Amino acid sequence: MIDTAAPRHEKNEVFGKDMGMDESVASDERRPLLRIESLKTHFFVDDGPVRAVDGVTLTVPRGKTVCIVGESGCGKSITGRSVMGLVEHPGRVVDGHIWWSPADGDQRSSAGGRNPLRRSRRHAADSDQDAVDLAALDPRGEALRRIRGNEISMVFQEPMASLSPMYTIAEQLIETIRLHRRMSKRDAYRLGVELLTRVGIPRAEQRMNAYSFQLSGGMCQRVMIAIAIACGPKLLIADEPTTALDVTTQARIIDLLAEIQAETDMSMMFITHDLGVVAQIADEVVVMYLGTVVEQGSVEEIFHDPKHPYTRALLASIPKMGVGARKRPETIRGQVPHPLNRPAGCPFHPRCDQAIAGVCDTSEPPTVELPNGRRVRCVLYDRELVTTAAKGDQAVEATSGGTDE
C-alpha cells in the first residue's frame, strides 16, 4: 500500500538499525531515556485556555530516533519545548511528568563515544539512579539550565533567526561550550572548528568568524547542529529542522542528523510533519492529533499496520506512485477543530469513519497497550468497550465511567 514510503528499502542505515532490533528489545526493558507522562501544557490567552498539549504520554528509548508527526497545531513543537522548559508566556506546563534518566548504569555507550567531551559529562548522574522530573523544575532555574545545551539540546525550525546577528559563529559556539565545560577559550575554539568540520562546513576556520547573516540557511542549520552536539548531549530535540530549507538542503541536513545519531549514543526526538522523513530516519513514531498522542510504535508497525483511524487516514493521504497514481490522494474529511472548541470525547471522532456514537463523542478514549510497547489511544482496541457499546446505550454509560482514567 505504501511501498514507496516504506522505510526498509529507503536507506542502508535504517536497515542496519533494524538488524539491531534484537538488542533493542532487551534495552526496552531498561528505563527509557525520556518518559513523558500525561503532560499538559496550556496557553492562557484572553479567550480562555488553549490546551496545546493535553495529556501526552510517550517514551524516547536510549540511542533511538523517535519521530513526532502531526499536522501543524497538533502540539508537537510545544511538547518538544516543554521538555526543555522553553514554553513562553502565556503558556505553562500545568500537569504531568517529564522523567529524564540520563544514567541507567549502562556505561557501554559512553565508552564508544569518540567525543573527548564525554569524559567529564557524567558527574552527579552516575550515582543517581533516580530520574529527574523536568516538568517540576523551575523553567528559569539553574538545574534546568545545566541540562539545556548539555544533556539535552535542541535544533530549531528557523536556523537564520536562531543565531544572534550580533555575534560571530565562534562567539556563540565557544559560549555554549564554556557554559558547560571548564575549558580555555583557545581549546574551546579548537573544538569549535572541529565541530564545524564534523557537521560538514567547508573552510571551518574561516566560517568561525562569520556572522549568521553571511551564511545560507543550510549552513546556519549546520552551525546550529554543531552547537547542539558541542557538549555531547544524550538527547537532541530537532523541531522541524528542515522546514525552512530548500529540498536538496533538507535531505543533506537529515542525512547529517541521522549520521550523527548513528555514530553516538545520542537519542533524537525529531518533530516533523513530513512522513517521508519519518520513513527515512525513525526508529519509533509518535502520531499526535490535537494535543494528544494517538499512537506510538515502531516505524515498521506504524507504516505497515497502522492501528488508529487517524494514522490510517494520514498514511492514505500520501500520493502514491505506480498503479493508480492518477487517483487523487485520499483526504481526511472535515477540518482540524480550533483548539478553543475541542470536541468532547475523542478529539478525532468528528472526522473518524469508525466512530461509535455514544462512546467516542462522550468519553475520553482509553490508551490501549499492545505488544512490543505499542500504544494506541482508541476505543476500537479495547475489546470490552467495543462489545459493550454494541450491546446498547445504557451499558456504554456504565462501562465508560469505569474505563475512563
Add this chain to the structure above:
Amino acid sequence: MSVQTTLATESITDSEPAQTAADEVAVARQWRLVWRAFLRHRLAVVGLVVMVIIYLVAIFAEFVAPYSATQFNSDYPYAPPQRIHLIDHSADGTHVGLFVYGYKAKLDPETLKSTFTVDTSNRIPLTLFAHSTQPYRMWGLFNAHLHLIGPKDGHTQVYLLGADHNGRDLLSRLIYGTRISMSVGLIGVGLAFVLGLVLGGVSGYFGGRTDTLIQRVVEFFMSLPTLPLWMGLAAALPSSWGSLRRYFAITIILAIMAWTGLARVTRGRFLSLREEQFVTAARLDGNRSGRVIFRHMLPSFTSYLIASLTLSVPGMILAETSLSFLGLGLQEPVVSWGVLLEDAQNIRVVATAPWLMLPGVAVVIAVLALNFVGDGLRDAADPYKR
C-alpha cells in the same frame, strides 16, 4: 507553511455546526474588526471621548465661551479665577445655585498693581444658556446671544479661569484658542498628508532610483532641527499680512517639515505590500499602476495611515504652540494656545498670575488624547495580527 504533499488533510471543507460560528467571525468587515480591537484599549477610548469634546468645543467656540476673545475690562487686570459655588451661607439665609463671589479690587498706589480679594457678600449668580448683552456672529453667519454658561445679568463680568493683563476672560480666550490650535493641527496634517502620501507612495511603489532620491530628500529634512528653520521661515513672513493669510502661511510652513514622517510610513507599507501576492496577482491581471495602488494597495493600509495621521497631529499642535510662544507664529488678534502662552513668558507675570499657564494644560490634554487615540488605532489597525 511550505506546501508538502504529505499532510493533505485540510483540502476538503465539510461544513459542520462548530465551523459555521467561526466563519461568521471571519467574515466581519475589516472596519468592524478595527473598531472592536480599538474598543479594547481603554485609554484610547478615553482619548477618543476627550478628542471629540475638544473638537466640539472648537466648532462651537462662540457658544461655549462666555465672552468673545477680545472683550476686555480694564478694571480687572490679572483678576484671579473665581470658583464656582453651589451653596451660600450668608447672613440673609442659604442660597443654592450656581454662583461665584465678586472681587474687591484694591489699587496699590506705588506699583499701580491691582490686588483682588474675594468678596463673599457680593454673590454673582450664574446660569446655563445665559443671554449676553453683546451679540456674537455664530460661524460668521448669524447673530446670537446664547452662551453655554454665563452670569445671569449679562452686564457683569466673571472670570472663571482668571483674566489677563487687559482684563480679558482667559476661559473665553482659551476656548477660541482651541479652534485655532486644533485646526492648525488638522489642516497642517492634511497638507503634510497629501505631500507624504504622494511622495512616499511613489517612492515605495516604484522603488529603484526614484526611491533613493526621495529617501535622500526625506533624510535631509529629518536631519534638520525643525524649529530654527520654522523660525527662519516664519520670521520672513511680511508683517503686513492679515491674520488669516498668516495663519495659512504658518500652517504651510509647519506642513513642509511634517510630511517626511508620513512619507516614511507610506513608503514602508508600500514596500512590504509590493511583495504581497495579491498585489502581484492584481498586476498580472493587467491592472494599471494607478488602479493597483488605489484599488488594491491603499485599502489594505488605510487604517495604518489614519493611525499615523492621528499621531502627527499632536506634533503640529506642539510646533504651533512653540512658534507662537516665541512670538514668531500666529499673532494677536488671532488667539491660539501658543499665543496665550506667550503672555506667560515672564517669570514675574507667571508669579502674579499663574493661571496664565492654563493654556499649557490644554495643550497637554489635547496632545495626550490624540496620542492615545493614535496608539490605539495603530494597535488596532491590523485586526488579523495575533
Add this chain to the structure above:
Amino acid sequence: MLTYIGRRLLYMVPTVILISMVAFVIIQLPPGDYLTALAAQLSQQGQSLDHAQLVTLEHRYGLGQPIYVQYGKWIWAILSHGDFGQSFEWNRPVSALVSQRLPMTIVLGFTTVIFTWIVAFPVGIYSAIRQYSPGDYVATTLTFLGVAVPNFLIALVLMYLGYRFFGLTVGGLFSPDFENAGWNLGKLLDLFSHLWVPVVVLGAAGAAGLVRTLRANLLDELHMPYVVAARARGVPERRLLFRYPLRVALNPFISTIGWVLPTLVSGEIVVAQVLSLPTTGPLLLESLESQDMYLAGSLILIVSVLTVVGTLISDICLAWLDPRVRLRYK
C-alpha cells in the same frame, strides 16, 4: 568599516550643501537687501555710509549681482576664513558672536544626551522585562506625559515652583557673582548647580521617547527565535537578557541620537528663552525678531550642520556596534 565611514561622509556633502542653500535663502527672504537695512540703521543713529564703504560692502557681498554669485561669495567667505558676515544689530562679526555662545550650547546638548541615556536605559529595560507590572505602568504613564508636555511648559512650571516655594530664580547658567568671572573651580561648580534645570527640562521629552523606543524594541526582541535558541543552549537568564535581546535593542538606542539631536536643538531654543540661558537659542530668536539676517542665517547653518555631524557620529557608533550595518559595506 573605513569604507562605511567614507561613504557616510560622502553622503553628508550634498546634505550640508543643501542646508547652506536653505540658510542662504532664509537670509535673503526678508524684503530689501543687506545694504539698505544697514543704511537705514546707520541713518537712525545719525550716521551715513560714505561711498568707499558702500563699494567695499557691495563687493564683499556681491550685492546687485545674480543670486548665485551672492551665494558663492557668502559660502566662500565662510569656508576660506570663517567670515559669516556682519551682525548690524550688534555691530560685530557674526563669527565672534557665535563663538561666544556656541560652547555653552554644545555643553548643554551633550549633557542632555548623556542624561537622557542614563535615565532611559534602566527605565526602558525594566519596563520591558516587567511588562504590565505597576512599575511599568508608572513608567509608561510618565513617558506619555513627557512626550505630551511641551518642554518650555516644564521650564515655566519649574520656574514658578522655584520662585513660589523657594524664592529662587531658576534661570541662567551662572550666579551673578560668577557671571563675568574667569574660569575656576567655583565657576565650574556653579555652572553644574545651574545646568541641571535646563538638562532635566530638555531631557524629559527625549528620555520619554527613548524609553518608549527601548521598551518596544526590547519587547519585540525578547521573543525572537535566537533568544529561545540561546536559552536552549543553557545561557543563564541574566546573561541571556544582556547579551542577546538587549544587545540588538540597543542599536536603535544608539541611532536615536539622529532624532534626539534635532529635537534637542529645537527644544533648546524655546527653553533657553524661558530660562534665559547664554546659548545660541535666544541669540537666534533676537536676530530673527530684528531681522539681523546674517546672524540668523549663520546660526541656522551652524546648528543644522552640527546636528548632521552628530547624526554622523551616531551612525558610525552604530556601525561599530552592529555587524549587520558594518559588513553591508565591506
